[in-house]
Amino acid sequence: xxxxxxxxxxxxxxxxxxxxxxxxxxxxxxxxxxxxxxxxxxxxxxxxxxxxxxxxxxxxxxxxxxxxxxxxxxxxxxxxxxxxxxxxxxxxxxxxxxxxxxxxxxxxxxxxxxxxxxxxxxxxxxxxxxxxxxxxxxxxxxxxxxxxxxxxxxxxxxxxxxxxxxxxxxxxxxxxxxxxxxxxxxxxxxxxxxxxxxxxxxxxxxxxxxxxxxxxxxxxxxxxxxxxxxxxxxxxxxxxxxxxxxxxxxxxxxxxxxxxxxxxxxxxxxxxxxxxxxxxxx
Amino acid sequence: xxxxxxxxxxxxxxxxxxxxxxxxxxxxxxxxxxxxxxxxxxxxxxxxxxxxxxxxxxxxxxxxxxxxxxxxxxxxxxxxxxxxxxxxxxxxxxxxxxxxxxxxxxxxxxxxxxxxxxxxxxxxxxxxxxxxxxxxxxxxxxxxxxxxxxxxxxxxxxxxxxxxxxxxxxxxxxxxxxxxxxxxxxxxxxxxxxxxxxxxxxxxxxxxxxxxxxxxxxxxxxxxxxxxxxxxxxxxxxxxxxxxxxxxxxxxxx
Numbered sequence: 001x002x003x004x005x006x007x008x009x010x011x012x013x014x015x016x017x018x019x020x021x022x023x024x025x026x027x028x029x030x031x032x033x034x035x036x037x038x039x040x041x042x043x044x045x046x047x048x049x050x051x052x053x054x055x056x057x058x059x060x061x062x063x064x065x066x067x068x069x070x071x072x073x074x075x076x077x078x079x080x081x082x083x084x085x086x087x088x089x090x091x092x093x094x095x096x097x098x099x100x101x102x103x104x105x106x107x108x109x110x111x112x113x114x115x116x117x118x119x120x121x122x123x124x125x126x127x128x129x130x131x132x133x134x135x136x137x138x139x140x141x142x143x144x145x146x147x148x149x150x151x152x153x154x155x156x157x158x159x160x161x162x163x164x165x166x167x168x169x170x171x172x173x174x175x176x177x178x179x180x181x182x183x184x185x186x187x188x189x190x191x192x193x194x195x196x197x198x199x200x201x202x203x204x205x206x207x208x209x210x211x212x213x214x215x216x217x218x219x220x221x222x223x224x225x226x227x228x229x230x231x232x233x234x235x236x237x238x239x240x241x242x243x244x245x246x247x248x249x250x251x252x253x254x255x256x257x258x259x260x261x262x263x264x265x266x267x268x269x270x271x272x273x274x275x276x277x278x279x280x281x282x
Numbered sequence: 283x284x285x286x287x288x289x290x291x292x293x294x295x296x297x298x299x300x301x302x303x304x305x306x307x308x309x310x311x312x313x314x315x316x317x318x319x320x321x322x323x324x325x326x327x328x329x330x331x332x333x334x335x336x337x338x339x340x341x342x343x344x345x346x347x348x349x350x351x352x353x354x355x356x357x358x359x360x361x362x363x364x365x366x367x368x369x370x371x372x373x374x375x376x377x378x379x380x381x382x383x384x385x386x387x388x389x390x391x392x393x394x395x396x397x398x399x400x401x402x403x404x405x406x407x408x409x410x411x412x413x414x415x416x417x418x419x420x421x422x423x424x425x426x427x428x429x430x431x432x433x434x435x436x437x438x439x440x441x442x443x444x445x446x447x448x449x450x451x452x453x454x455x456x457x458x459x460x461x462x463x464x465x466x467x468x469x470x471x472x473x474x475x476x477x478x479x480x481x482x483x484x485x486x487x488x489x490x491x492x493x494x495x496x497x498x499x500x501x502x503x504x505x506x507x508x509x510x511x512x513x514x515x516x517x518x519x520x521x522x523x524x525x526x527x528x529x530x531x532x533x534x535x536x
Contacts, residue, residue, distance in 0.1 A: 003313065004508070004515035013470065013478035016510065020430050023509060028434035029291070030307060058437040059290060060306030079289045081305075154298030158447040159338035159439045159506055161295040161304035167447060174446045174456040209289075237303035241290045 030058035030242060041244050043076055043212065053247035059240045060161075062168040062226045064175055065247070066091050069282050071217045072250045073127075075225070077134065077190040080209035081241030083230045084189040085143040085165050088118060088126045091220040092280065094178060096120045100185045104139050106265045110195065112137040112187065115259060117266050118215070124276060125218040125269040128253055134211035136192030136204050141231045142185040143169065148231060153238050162238040168226040176222050189213050190243075191230035203232040218252045218273045220282065252277075309439050309506045311337045312518045318356050319487025323523040324409040325350035331524035335362075337517035338506040340444035342451065344369050345494040349526045350408060352491045353502075355466045357518020359482030361505035362465040363421045363441040366396060366404050369497040372454060374398045378417050378461040388471060389414035390463065396492065399460075404498055409491030412466065412484045419469035419479055421445060421462050422507045431509045444503035452499060464505070465490050467512045479510045 010016040032055040033039040039054030052071065057063050067073065075084050090096035099121035104110045106119055114132045117125040143165025146156040153162035158171070169183050190211065192204030217223075227243040229235070253259050253270050261267045290305045312318075323329060327350065334356075335341040345351060353362050368374035380397040382388055390396075392410040395403045407415070423442030427435040445459050466484040471477045504520050505513055 004310075005511065008511060008515060010479075010511040011481045013472055013476040013480060016478045016480050020510060023435075024432040026432055026434045028437065030437040031434045032428075032436050034433055058307050060304070061437050081290065153302055154300060155302075157336075157339060158443060159309065159340070161293070161297060161302055161306050161308050163306065170450050171443055171446050174450070177456060179455045180450060237292075239290075239292065239303065239305050241305065 030056050030061060039246065041078070043074060043246060046074065046246055047248065050248040051246055052249060053245060055245045057225065057227045057243040057245060059242060060163050060228055060238070062172045062224070063245060064172040064222065064224045067217050067221050067223055067247060068249065069217055069220050069277060070249060070251045071247050072130070072214060073217065073223065073245070073247045074212055074214045075189055076212040076244040077206070077241065078209060078244060079241035080206045081239060082227055082243040083191040083233070083240055084243050085169070085186045085226040085228065086189065087169065087184060087186045087224045089222040090120065090126060091222045094176070094182060094222065096122045096124070097182070097184050098126060098187070100139050100187060103187070106269070107263065110139055112139060115262055117269055118187070119269060123269065124273040125253070125266065126221060127215045127217050128259060129213060130216050131212070131214035134190055134207040134213060136190060136207040138188045138191065138193040138230065140193055140195070140201055141188070143188065143226060144228055144231045163228065165226050165228040168228060169224055172224040172226065188230060191233065193232060201232060203230065203234060216250060216252060218270065219277060307437060309338050310508055310517060312357055312516045316357055316516055316518060317486045318518065320356055320521055321354045321487040321489055323352040323525045324411070324489040324491035325352055325493070325525045327525035327527035328529040329523055330526045330529055331522065333522045335502060335504045335520040335522060337504060337519055338439055339504050340448035341502045341504065341522060342448045343500055343522065343524065345498050345500060345524060346526070347494050347496050348528065349524050350491050350493045351500060352409070352489055352523040352525065353465050354521035354523070355484045355488045356486065356521050357516065358486040358488065359466060359484045359511070359514040360518045360520060361467040361507070361512040362520050363445070363503040363505050364463040364465055365445065365460065365501045367499040368398065368404065369499045372452070372458060372499065374400050374402070375458065375460055376404060376462065381417065388418060390417055391415065396463070403495040405492045405494050407490065408493045409489065411488040411490070415490060416464040416467045416469040417462070418471070418477070419464050419467055421503065422505065427509065435509060438508070439506045441503035441505050441507070445501060448501045448503070464512065479512045481511045482514060
């Protein structure tokens with residue numbers, strides 16, 4: 001029997017240290033790029049040297065970050081099969097977080113696209129979608145649970161071939177001291193759902209390979225991103241593609257920006273976010 | 283068994299009796315033909331729980347005071363990352379420094395008392411079939427893997443992920459995770475202070491037995507690590523047996 005152990009000399013501390021250090025130059029299809037400017041997949045038009053976050057999230061994986069107010073966050077679906085489930089929190093007061101109901105009710109629009117705010121339950125814009133070449137997103141189905149994942153794939157084990165979205169959100173949340181009670185319903189990007197006249201939820205799927213979504217943080221945010229199949233994904237197999245994430249500094253939506261007064265509702269949301277930010281001297 | 287679609291690698295796994303194809307980069311299980319030895323309990327009494335923890339997986343159980351947990355290193359040199367809490371007040375949990383200072387020794391062996399952060403005995407090692415057990419090497423995590431092996435390992439499943447996932451089932455979270463025990467892992471401290479995970483001293487079927495001194499909650503990660511020798515680069519199952527000296531009937535609460 002040939003074992004992987006045969007490739008490693010680890011019978012003393014110094015040998016084990018040398019063995020570990022020798023692995024450092026390896027790469028993976030799925031990894032964070034540090035510094036972010038070393039990303040091998042910088043999107044066209046994005047300034048490599050300005051990047052503060054660059055990463056390829058594995059299928060079934062997750063990532064998370066605290067980002068400053070004004071940060072631009074770009075999600076890319078290189079294969080057309082990613083599904084980015086997203087929750088955002090006010091990083092300063094995590095009881096303020098994405099409220100999907102307000103996010104679709106206040107703008108009078110269920111389908112996410114450029115100009116759509118991600119609203120909290122406190123009347124503020126946490127983020128705004130600033131660009132969208134996909135148009136296939138979802139605000140109805142949230143992410144998968146252990147229950148639904150086990151029913152569909154046979155297992156939702158965290159170490160297994162088909163982890164659930166909620167279990168991934170729980171891990172991402174835990175890294176910021178948050179628990180299950182902190183997790184609101186999520187939105188998802190790159191796999192669309194449409195509501196039929198009778199209420200039926202129709203899975204649109206992907207808009208194809210190579211689309212992206214860009215958001216701007218209107219307040220300092222904790223961002224949790226989970227890359228698992230959409231709950232309505234009809235495939236029997238667990239086939240979700242990698243997701244790439246890039247972020248760089250910028251400005252929140254401010255007076256003078258056409259988006260600031262795009263609608264009366266979103267205008268008041270930005271005024272509320274700015275009011276909060278100014279009082280805290282952000 | 284790897285195949286490639288247009289751009290994303292897939293593997294196929296048998297899940298709940300059917301073949302599931304997935305793009306998730308699942309960690310490696312043991313190679314076919316690995317010797318596996320499902321030894322029995324290392325304590326007397328009735329077996330009230332007998333479960334196998336699959337490679338890479340988390341596990342937990344509550345033990346009543348007086349019950350003994352036998353952990354069987356089924357495939358040999360498979361680290362069982364282990365945390366233990368007072369079942370009725372999880373603010374009281376395993377404490378490495380209390381355990382080590384009280385016994386005046388850096389390794390765990392038969393007779394070692396696993397003490398809490400309040401200095402009280404949570405469990406006692408009543409049987410041990412390898413020279414020494416580790417409680418100074420801590421748990422792996424996807425984040426600490428990037429420090430030891432490089433950023434390419436960040437997506438890999440780790441013990442901290444297992445601990446968090448299993449802890450959440452009991453209402454516990456990141457603030458409840460503390461330094462742990464690694465049964466069957468070998469972490470020597472050399473004369474000059476050098477410390478590290480090296481080849482293990484265990485073998486298929488070797489066991490440790492730990493008796494609960496109060497009602498306890500035990501959380502275990504069957505370590506998924508494939509970058510160091512803590513699992514002999516071959517992740518194998520663990521067998522968990524709970525025996526009760528007072529019970530006269532067989533398993534009925536498994």
